[in-house]
Amino acid sequence: MWDDHTQRTDKGFEWYYFNLTYRRKMIRTLWMTPLVLVLYFLLRFIGLDLMYTLIFVGVGLLSHILQLAYNYHMWNKYERNIS
Template sequence: MSEKVDKGIEVCYWKLSYRRKLIRTLWMIPVLIMINIAFYKAFPAYSYARIIGVILFLPVFIQAAYNYKKWKNETAQEEDVKY
């Protein structure tokens, strides 16, 4: 495994630390809200807009929870190594 990037600019998602992955995932939430609003305006009478919203948001929230959990485990392991 290569060293994970926690500072500076990194384009590749898989090279980021879990903290940076969490930050990038949280930045995607406003983008998904705008996409969901666009679908709702394009298809106002259909329930497809709501279904698409759930399909878009559910994986992002699962990913955010996973990255948060892994980040906290990673920091706890680093603190154990220090002491």
């Protein structure tokens, strides 16, 4: 990846997730949190069994939480310690 964090976007709109700073990645991940609820209702709407729905939503929620924790950790490690 990049060792130079100055190439990453911290202000304005950036289409590509990987061009964002860790702080902005964390913010974008927080904005995506309601999609877990949308995923649940979408899976129930298409008629998936409740057990499978809960498994899919649980895996999605777990990965979402891990991504949020990783971005927070990296933000603390690299960007908050610079200033």
